[in-house]
Amino acid sequence: MRQRWPAHPFIFASMPILALMASNLGVVPPIQVVRPLTLALLSAFLLLLLFRSLLHDRAKAGVLASTCVILFFSYGHTHTVSLAVLSVLLQAVFDIRAGSSLAAWLHPFLTSMFAGVFLLILRAVRRRIRRPGGITQLLNLVATFTLLYPVVQILRSEFSLREYQAAPSLSEILQSRMDEGETSPDVYYIILDGYAAERTLQEVYGYENQDFLHFLSAQGFYVASESRSNYAQTILSLASSLNFDYLDKILGGARANDVNALIPLLRNNQVRRRVADEGYQFIAFSTGYLRTEVPDADLFLQPGVESAGNLESLMIETTFLRAVESLAGAVGLRFPYPGYEPHRQRVLFTLEQLPRIAEIPGPKFVFAHLLIPHPPFVFGADGEEVPQTRRYQLEDGSDFQGTREEYIEGYRNQVAYVNSRLAEIIPEILAASSPDPIIVIQGDHGPGAGLNWDSPSAEGLSERFQILNAIRLPGPEPGLLYPDMSPVNTFRMILNRYFGTTLALLPDRSYFSSPAKPLELQPVQP
Numbered sequence: 001m002r003q004r005w006p007a008h009p010f011i012f013a014s015m016p017i018l019a020l021m022a023s024n025l026g027v028v029p030p031i032q033v034v035r036p037l038t039l040a041l042l043s044a045f046l047l048l049l050l051f052r053s054l055l056h057d058r059a060k061a062g063v064l065a066s067t068c069v070i071l072f073f074s075y076g077h078t079h080t081v082s083l084a085v086l087s088v089l090l091q092a093v094f095d096i097r098a099g100s101s102l103a104a105w106l107h108p109f110l111t112s113m114f115a116g117v118f119l120l121i122l123r124a125v126r127r128r129i130r131r132p133g134g135i136t137q138l139l140n141l142v143a144t145f146t147l148l149y150p151v152v153q154i155l156r157s158e159f160s161l162r163e164y165q166a167a168p169s170l171s172e173i174l175q176s177r178m179d180e181g182e183t184s185p186d187v188y189y190i191i192l193d194g195y196a197a198e199r200t201l202q203e204v205y206g207y208e209n210q211d212f213l214h215f216l217s218a219q220g221f222y223v224a225s226e227s228r229s230n231y232a233q234t235i236l237s238l239a240s241s242l243n244f245d246y247l248d249k250i251l252g253g254a255r256a257n258d259v260n261a262l263i264p265l266l267r268n269n270q271v272r273r274r275v276a277d278e279g280y281q282f283i284a285f286s287t288g289y290l291r292t293e294v295p296d297a298d299l300f301l302q303p304g305v306e307s308a309g310n311l312e313s314l315m316i317e318t319t320f321l322r323a324v325e326s327l328a329g330a331v332g333l334r335f336p337y338p339g340y341e342p343h344r345q346r347v348l349f350t351l352e353q354l355p356r357i358a359e360i361p362g363p364k365f366v367f368a369h370l371l372i373p374h375p376p377f378v379f380g381a382d383g384e385e386v387p388q389t390r391r392y393q394l395e396d397g398s399d400f401q402g403t404r405e406e407y408i409e410g411y412r413n414q415v416a417y418v419n420s421r422l423a424e425i426i427p428e429i430l431a432a433s434s435p436d437p438i439i440v441i442q443g444d445h446g447p448g449a450g451l452n453w454d455s456p457s458a459e460g461l462s463e464r465f466q467i468l469n470a471i472r473l474p475g476p477e478p479g480l481l482y483p484d485m486s487p488v489n490t491f492r493m494i495l496n497r498y499f500g501t502t503l504a505l506l507p508d509r510s511y512f513s514s515p516a517k518p519l520e521l522q523p524v525q526p
Helices: 008-023 030-055 058-094 100-127 132-160 170-176 198-203 210-218 234-242 247-251 259-267 270-277 310-318 321-330 340-359 404-432 458-465 487-498
Strands: 187-192 221-223 281-285 299-301 364-370 438-442 469-472 510-512 522-524
Touching (some): 058 100, 058 132, 058 321, 187 340, 210 469, 234 247, 234 259, 234 270, 234 487, 247 259, 270 281, 270 487, 281 340, 310 321, 340 364, 340 404, 404 438, 458 510, 469 487
Parallel strands (some): 281 299, 281 364
Antiparallel strands (some): 221 469
16 A cells, blocks of 8 residues: 655654744844755655665654654753753752753753653654554644644735845946936935944943044034934834834834834835935845845845854754754864854945945935944954854843853944944045935944843943934034934934925934833833
């Protein structure tokens, strides 16, 4: 009798990766799923071949292949739960606070336990399964049901966003367009993620930023010395500034609990619409952080880097790779953490391409979101690569993996590096631009060395909300700039001055929310 094909190993291999993708929608670009999914399916196929050659039975081979896949993908979750339970028991019974060593010592025990589970299933498959065809049918059905939820979530998310069409390269634009006379100033909106105000840099990070601020002033920038961000998180801040309004007005109540509802609002923002009416191109850069990317921009620039990042890094935490990572550290080997090099290359690419934008004919609005000096800390003060000892992640504040001292040192170095690069880039932009451009250099929020997301202190809030806000306007100063100007009013002022609008400036307010509840906004006065 012909046996049914065991599809379940392939479905079980796909499901955890797609589930990770579904739980990180808006953060992880879909392209990041390609490599881990390909490797998982290939591994499932090789396991199926191996066990079939050993057992000479396709159905039994399928059961063992699925067992290996399930054990591999469940190991990290089991380790996390076991560590939490043991930590609570040790503290409750013996008043011992478990350190990082407990996590390492737990690996040999769990690895032995998982090996024992596999051997028991192997024995059962070889001796007790008489009609494996029925098991194949059942496992195929169960596996298919587990796949439905993440697939539906991903498809819903993708259909809710506008389809991305690949944009031509910068060199193609330069070669294909005729030189045109320019009468409208280019606008550069450069976001330095997490860039702090001068006072924060001095008091918290021991960094004197006066030389850079004096440089900006010499280049014609007005530095709003008392500026505060309107929100504590990137997507909230940028959705607000690019739509020059507060989120309660933008979102309304219907979608107030869905932070990913801000993605289409950011991509099709009010500033983009207004400048498009004036004949401007909207130019954006890839960041690797999907929520703030604008892939349907008139020109979307991205480097040719591997599609590794958050997803593969999360897989280290949730799979047997967690034990491999621990073993590599124990024997002194460097674990090849994915994500860091693509992150470096995106930042370098944006910094390298910014001066070239001025060569593109016609008026342009340039949106450049640089994930620096925000963690992860991948640049030294001179731009050198920083060796990494932890998985790649973008978390900040109390979610940061390292110590406060590591945060302060890494952040300070990245501020020094981006300052030195901007000192080179800004004069190049000005020299290549005609007419004189508008340039806004702004932190979307401040850093988070002292920020506890669950219980923020006054000092932590001050650090998080005090930001760099430097604005360069061509022509005579319009008189609308003031020291505590916040991002929500940036483009109200610019549109009024250069695009003929009559938008009233809004009160400068700040709202705090945690990553767990990003749209539960509480007014604060940092």
